[in-house]
Amino acid sequence: MTANLTQKNGLWWIPSLAFLGAIPFVIAQQLSSVLYKNLGISNSDITFYTSLLYLPWVIKPLWSPLIDIIKTKRTWIIALQMVIGAGLTALALSLHTPYFFAISLLVFWFIAFASASHDIAADGFYMLALNSSEQAAFVGVRSLFFRIANIVGGGIPVIFVGRLTQHNQDIAQSWSIVLMVVAAIFIALTLYHAAILPRPTSDQSSLAASERKLTTQQVLAEFAATFREFFQKKEIIFAILFILLFRLGEGQALKVVSLFMLDPRAKGGLGLSNQEFGVVYSIIGIAFLTIGGLLGGWLISRHGLKRMLWPMVLTMHLPNLAFVFLALVQPENLTVIATALAIEQFGYGFGFTAFLMIMMMIADGPKKTSHYALCTGFMAAGMMIPGAFSGDLSQYLGYGSFFMWACLCTVPGLILTAFLKIESDFGKKVSGA
DSSP states (O other), X not given: OOHHHHXXXXXXXXXHHHHHHHHHHHXXXXXXXXXXXXXXXXXXXHHHHHHHTTHHHHHGGGTHHHHHHSSOHXXXXXXXXXXXXXXXXXXXHHTTSTTHHHHHHHHHHHHHHHHHHHHHHHHHHHHHHSOHHHHHHHHHHHHHHHHHHHIIIIIHHHHHHHHHHHHHOOHHHHHHHHHHHHHHHHHHHHXXXXXXXXXXXXXXXXXXXXXXXXXXXXXXXXXXXXXXXXXXXXXXXXXXXXXXXXXXXXXXHHHXXXXXXXXXXXXXXXXXXXXHHHHIIIIIIHHHHHHHHHHHHHHHHHHOHHHHHHHHHHHHHGGGHHHHHHHHHOOOOHHHHHHHHHHHHHHHHHHHHHHHHHHHHHHOSTTHHHHHHHHHHHHHHHHHHHHHTHHHXXXXXXXXXHXXXXXXXXXXXXXXXXXXXXXXXXXXXOTTO
16 A cells, blocks of 8 residues: 555545544543542542543643654654553553552553644644545544544443453453553554555655754744744634633533443432443444534535534534433433433534534644644633532532533533634535545
């Protein structure tokens, strides 16, 4: 397979790159909550400490220019995937230590920083290798394999941990075995990427053309230019406010959902086992979220972001009421629970595609890699800050009132959406392209 053919057909590398980009994020942000819940950590500690794992994604713009300045995006991608593979192995081993909570949190931080850096390089790589219509068309594919990573990295491990624990009665050992398997899959795909990733001619360091050794002054000048150009963009303050507030409700709910589903009914939860949680939330729910994402990407590439904006935004936020229903009714029928989650996840997947395209629109320009990293940094801040205190808030309000509050918190994002200015053909596939 030649590099030119690989680059022409993105299906050879986009799915696997999206998959590996998602695995460490899913493990740090979602699987960590279930792991710590199984190992007896309190809800308040889980939501606080795992929300802080968003910090690398918040501050990644501070070092994102280095990925533009030094080496190629491809080089960064391969190197960081190797680092993450080592981190996943260390995470599996850390669970056997006496101070597993502190040590595993340190390993999670290591993985999170490497993953955030990988996101910078991968996002830039997508934008260098694909034009805007291809980006829109492949958003659905990227979403699909991001969601598959949710299943492989977030759902299937939980199911197997439950089954292994039934046999050996040692839940820490079960988690260690499963995490080792995930690490092995990750390392194998890293080797695949080393051979298959294309080499776009535009993928070069920003100072490579000069063929000069980098000086401290040059690096600092590039840093300053990157941030200056971003904050000089038209209506950038509004754009930042939109990114911060659009997911305000989700930022609180997301950290609590898995705890709510695993908590016993006496505490207001659904009392699901690991196996039930893995099937209902991380497999059925993710499957419908994936379908929504694929449909959203296809419709944007066909009709453009402007035409699809409101249908997608409303479809993303209104199904949040499903969690209110589940918290107030606490249905025992697994089919009812799965149906409610399927509706909510489909709506979220469908609408979130529009949010990703809006960030691509904001970041567009000569330094799109670094500027997109800045956008995702603000997005992570919008998730980290409300999520850090969601455990305490849910315990104070009770799950029913908490999810009602999370729904109310979607209103600021809806108001800001009304003032977005989007070109009529942005994201729309051009005939013959």
